[in-house]
Amino acid sequence: MSVDHYENFPVASWLCPPALRPAVVALYHFARTADDLADEGDATPAERAQALRDYRADLAAVSAGRAPSPRWARVFTPLARELHRLQPALLHDLLDAFEQDLAPPRYRDRAQLLDYCRRSANPVGRLLLGLYGVADAASLRRSDAICSALQLINFWQDFSRDGPNGRLYVPQADLDRHGVPAEDVLACRDGPAARALVADLCAWARTLMRDGAPLALHLRGRAGWELRFVVQGGLLILDKIAAGGHDSLRRRPAVGARDFPRLLWRALTMRAAP
Incomplete structure (x- = not known):
């Protein structure tokens, strides 16, 4: 993929x-x-x-x-x-x-942001599952979890791109809980509170990915292998954000060609939800 x-x-x-x-x-x-x-x-x-x-x-x-x-x-x-x-x-x-x-609106809470993911990301997973003839409720739920997680990871990776365009995907409830003004996120101002916020958001995305990851082991053939790489690629971005001290407001992490051996190993050894 x-x-x-x-x-x-x-x-x-x-x-x-x-x-x-x-x-x-x-x-x-x-x-x-x-x-x-x-x-x-x-x-x-x-x-x-x-x-x-x-x-x-x-x-x-x-x-x-x-x-x-x-x-x-x-x-x-x-x-x-x-x-x-x-x-x-x-x-x-x-x-x-x-x-x-x-x-783009300001999102009130995580439920409202997930509703955006329901339309921006989840349809892609459902459309692809449909091509593979997969339509059971458990697989669709797991696909939604993976796709929403990928969308959230994209947000937490792209603060430096979204902020200058006035796009804020952090729910207000999370901003309030960590005491971080929306303007600081839009301006990509780093700091201890901002990093704690990013860590919390990444933990949310990781939980969603773990909920959906069993689908990659359930699907047979090429579809399952492709989804393993998708899951592990998303998790690797989260790992890179964590390795940088959750400083993605000032530095955009990315997966490159050098990461392929690690992704391949993770896909080959994936046995249960990460």
Whole structure:
């Protein structure tokens, strides 16, 4: 699994069965293009909002068996061929999250932030499970836990990128508990209270990942191995944050090529929830 554009959207990799690659690639390009509409370029907020509305209209069109507009034909034409294996409602959930990011709210508590993860991250896991024919309640719950954990880890990794853009994903309840002003997080001001806050947030993400990790051992074949790397990659980011004294407000940790042997070993030796 590779990750691009600072988000946890999987691309068809050597672990993905060839029969599923067209659907996975179509899903990836759908999500990445929507991400670009919400984040990239010099468009005004109003122009971004309109573009996402138009994008949603094209999704509704192909879902109803109609032709998309020419603007994103390279996205929606291949997606239309794979929609019989995907769930359009989950694709609409992703667009809901991208639209919310245009004017990101302040999150009241962890439940409200997890509701954002339900739309921004969890649909990807559910869509991929659907491609593998997995639909039981326990697997879906574990997939949601993994995807939400990955989204949270992305937040705790990306303070230095989100802060300058005015995006704050730390719930107000956590800020209050640690006595850290929201403005300090947005300005990436490091300090003992801020590090204690980051440590608490990372522990939350690690607990979620542990709850979902058994899914990687339950799934057979390539899907299970791919998910092992996903789980261990997320946990490695948390380990890097911890190794830096939870200083991710001032330093962004990342997983690179040098980490692959460690990831491989962790995936090979994964026997139970980390």
